[in-house]
Amino acid sequence: xxxxxxxxxxxxxxxxxxxxxxxxxxxxxxxxxxxxxxxxxxxxxxxxxxxxxxxxxxxxxxxxxxxxxxxxxxxxxxxxxxxxxxxxxxxxxxxxxxxxxxxxxxxxxxxxxxxxxxxxxxxxxxxxxxxxxxxxxxxxxxxxxxxxxxxxxxxxxxxxxxxxxxxxxxxxxxxxxxxxxxxxxxxxxxxxxxxxxxxxxxxxxxxxxxxxxxxxxxxxxxxxxxxxxxxxxxxxxxxxxxxxxxxxxxxxxxxxxxxxxxxxxxxxxxxxxxxxxxxxxxxxxxxxxxxxxxxxxxxxxxxxxxxxxxxxxxxxxxxxxxxxxxxxxxxxxxxxxxxxxxxxxxxxxxxxxxxxxxxxxxxxxxxxxxxxxxxxxxxxxxxxxxxxxxxxxxxxxxxxxxxxxxxxxxxxxxxxxxxxxxxxxxx
Amino acid sequence: xxxxxxxxxxxxxxxxxxxxxxxxxxxxxxxxxxxxxxxxxxxxxxxxxxxxxxxxxxxxxxxxxxxxxxxxxxxxxxxxxxxxxxxxxxxxxxxxxxxxxxxxxxxxxxxxxxxxxxxxxxxxxxxxxxxxxxxxxxxxxxxxxxxxxxxxxxxxxxxxxxxxxxxxxxxxxxxxxxxxxxxxxxxxxxxxxxxxxxxxxxxxxxxxxxxxxxxxxxxxxxxxxxxxxxxxxxxxxxxxxxxxxxxxxxxxxxxxxxxxxxxxxxxxxxxxxxxxxxxxxxxxxxxxxxxxxxxxxxxxxxxxxxxxx
Numbered sequence: 113x114x115x116x117x118x119x120x121x122x123x124x125x126x127x128x129x130x131x132x133x134x135x136x137x138x139x140x141x142x143x144x145x146x147x148x149x150x151x152x153x154x155x156x157x158x159x160x161x162x163x164x165x166x167x168x169x170x171x172x173x174x175x176x177x178x179x180x181x182x183x184x185x186x187x188x189x190x191x192x193x194x195x196x197x198x199x200x201x202x203x204x205x206x207x208x209x210x211x212x213x214x215x216x217x218x219x220x221x222x223x224x225x226x227x228x229x230x231x232x233x234x235x236x237x238x239x240x241x242x243x244x245x246x247x248x249x250x251x252x253x254x255x256x257x258x259x260x261x262x263x264x265x266x267x268x269x270x271x272x273x274x275x276x277x278x279x280x281x282x283x284x285x286x287x288x289x290x291x292x293x294x295x296x297x298x299x300x301x302x303x304x305x306x307x308x309x310x311x312x313x314x315x316x317x318x319x320x321x322x323x324x325x326x327x328x329x330x331x332x333x334x335x336x337x338x339x340x341x342x343x344x345x346x347x348x349x350x351x352x353x354x355x356x357x358x359x360x361x362x363x364x365x366x367x368x369x370x371x372x373x374x375x376x377x378x379x380x381x382x383x384x385x386x387x388x389x390x391x392x393x394x395x396x397x398x399x400x401x402x403x404x405x406x407x408x409x410x411x412x413x414x415x416x417x418x419x420x421x422x423x424x425x426x427x428x429x430x431x432x433x434x435x436x437x438x439x440x441x442x443x444x445x446x447x448x449x450x451x452x453x454x455x456x457x458x459x460x461x462x463x464x465x466x467x468x469x470x471x472x473x474x475x476x477x478x479x480x481x482x483x484x485x486x487x488x489x490x491x492x493x494x495x496x497x498x499x500x501x502x503x504x505x506x507x508x509x510x511x512x513x514x515x516x517x518x519x520x521x522x523x524x525x526x527x528x529x530x531x532x533x534x535x536x537x538x539x
Numbered sequence: 540x541x542x543x544x545x546x547x548x549x550x551x552x553x554x555x556x557x558x559x560x561x562x563x564x565x566x567x568x569x570x571x572x573x574x575x576x577x578x579x580x581x582x583x584x585x586x587x588x589x590x591x592x593x594x595x596x597x598x599x600x601x602x603x604x605x606x607x608x609x610x611x612x613x614x615x616x617x618x619x620x621x622x623x624x625x626x627x628x629x630x631x632x633x634x635x636x637x638x639x640x641x642x643x644x645x646x647x648x649x650x651x652x653x654x655x656x657x658x659x660x661x662x663x664x665x666x667x668x669x670x671x672x673x674x675x676x677x678x679x680x681x682x683x684x685x686x687x688x689x690x691x692x693x694x695x696x697x698x699x700x701x702x703x704x705x706x707x708x709x710x711x712x713x714x715x716x717x718x719x720x721x722x723x724x725x726x727x728x729x730x731x732x733x734x735x736x737x738x739x740x741x742x743x744x745x746x747x748x749x750x751x752x753x754x755x756x757x758x759x760x761x762x763x764x765x766x767x768x769x770x771x772x773x774x775x776x777x778x779x780x781x782x783x784x785x786x787x788x789x790x791x792x793x794x795x796x797x798x799x800x801x802x803x804x805x806x807x808x809x810x811x812x813x814x815x816x817x818x819x820x821x822x823x824x825x826x827x828x829x830x831x832x833x834x835x836x837x838x839x840x841x842x843x844x845x846x847x848x
Binding site: 197198201202204205224227229310311312314366368369370374502503505506509510511513514517528532535536539 | 620684704706795798815816
């Protein structure tokens with residue numbers, strides 16, 4: 113470049129350009145892509161992470177039926193679940209947030225409530241019929257309600273009735289019977305237990321950990337452990353893995369190489385005998401196979417332990433920064449009604465149970481059986497990440513997948529897990 | 540947006556005649572330099588500086604950030620996952636970078652001469668660059684499945700004992716992910732080298748042939764020295780791309796199983812968006828930046844010194 117002196121005019125022109133660009137920058141940032149918000153008069157925005165086609169359609173049906181009533185209107189904004197999870201803090205802290213968000217009950221909701229990001233929805237709970245005390249407890253943080261449950265589902269050992277009949281086995285109730293069933297299925301040349309915890313869905317393995325832990329150490333110990341009050345290197349936790357080891361020989365050797373969708377396919381096609389999974393497996397099951405699907409309760413390990421089941425609860429909460437508080441509360445109130453929950457279940461695969469006990473579920477024998485199982489349970493847990501935090505889930509994934517592949521390294525796995533978990537608890 | 544970008548920033552034309560005087564910078568030229576610089580500052584430098592600031596804080600993305608000094612950097616040293624990710628990244632740099640440079644140059648040499656159908660091959664090799672890596676990863680995921688193409692082929696040729704869950708075995712996951720990344724990168728590097736090879740004066744080769752130089756001598760004494768300027772571009776591209784490699788790894792393994800294919804980039808992502816430790820993740824981002832910048836800077840300094848000598 114040639115050396116040139118700055119002329120005054122050139123400099124001023126440059127300044128002008130700078131000014132233009134700054135003004136421009138101002139425009140750009142002010143129209144930055146906000147999460148769906150709006151003015152105080154617009155419709156109530158519902159940010160949903162249910163991006164599966166059937167669930168998305170069901171959500172739309174729900175919003176449409178609310179809009180048909182006239183008065184307050186609502187609009188649905190569906191986001192891919194991975195994006196939703198990473199953006200959630202942004203949604204909640206934004207000055208112009210989505211009013212209502214889909215999420216789940218438990219410690220994650222409570223931690224946001226503790227930071228004053230969630231709207232107090234006690235008003236909606238006032239005189240709410242059809243909701244159990246347990247659900248109210250689950251939705252409460254420091255004396256006020258911050259969550260509106262919409263539906264819940266259950267976990268169990270799912271299998272095909274026709275295959276169990278063919279192999280001559282019946283659903284077991286105790287661990288010893290369970291291993292016996294595995295042995296029989298294995299002798300027929302079939303892999304007894306499918307898993308489906310590959311790199312995309314490693315959390316499936318946490319179901320096994322949760323269940324064995326509540327069966328052996330009870331729900332209170334389980335919750336305290338997940339809250340960081342015990343160490344993962346404790347002998348109690350070790351016992352869980354010793355128990356698990358007795359079933360590992362019956363696990364699908366490809367269990368950590370398949371996603372749970374592929375594992376479900378294997379179960380339906382009779383390549384595996386059973387699988388510990390939530391009722392969402394029905395969402396991807398072909399219609400003609402649904403009637404052949406049944407489940408049994410996770411086997412009893414210690415007969416002195418009260419029976420605890422996993423019942424993850426899904427629902428809604430609202431942002432504390434909402435500019436449409438009355439309309440938002442009205443919409444949430446609608447979401448608790450029998451009409452709304454039945455409309456949702458009708459449009460979805462009907463694999464979950466409505467939170468409002470007076471609403472009708474899909475009424476299939478399987479769902480009815482699951483409902484009874486939960487009603488008889490001494491206590492309900494949510495699921496690993498819902499009882500702890502989404503930050504703790506990756507530590508569990510690493511530890512459990514490693515255990516399934518290398519059970520002999522359990523001691524080092526547990527100490528590593530504890531040091532990784534400690535970072536999450538103290539951060 | 541583009542309409543406003545061309546906001547008239549030029550001063551009115553000077554009434555003075557074409558007198559001989561100190562040449563001034565034309566306003567248009569200044570605008571061309573300053574406007575992009577400003578946009579860059581707003582969209583790149585400022586967020587980057589914020590990222591550096593965040594690396595000295597502890598922030599969950601929700602509450603206010605609290606300053607922790609060098610706490611995040613101190614933690615890096617005692618974090619086994621960081622150590623693993625660091626080593627994996629170095630391995631990735633060497634394998635992915637080295638193989639794509641060698642492969643790209645080999646392909647370029649092979650497809651340099653205009654023969655029949657050479658355009659088709661060039662296009663075929665370049666096509667993967669156009670595909671989104673996430674889509675690419677989905678295809679490769681199917682290939683690596685326990686009953687996928689790789690294992691089917693191995694079974695067909697009687698190598699059943701080699702069959703493997705490639706992506707879920709800690710010993711093979713990282714190498715399995717490198718293959719699709721290479722598949723894409725080689726085409727890209729090939730195009731860069733093709734451009735460089737086309738720029739070499741053919742008379743040099745004619746002279747060398749007359750002097751009786753072998754093909755190998757021609758390659759080492761003419762081609763490689765003539766490509767030195769392209770090499771610096773390729774090196775920068777490779778290093779930046781290696782350290783940025785994220786989408787293909789995330790789509791195939793998410794850094795799993797148990798961190799065995801964790802790169803610094805995937806570890807940064809999961810720390811930021813799964814563990815919500817944005818301060819610590821920013822520290823990881825700074826480390827990635829320093830690595831990329833350091834390597835490229837040392838190379839450039841050396842290159843300039845060679846040029847001055």
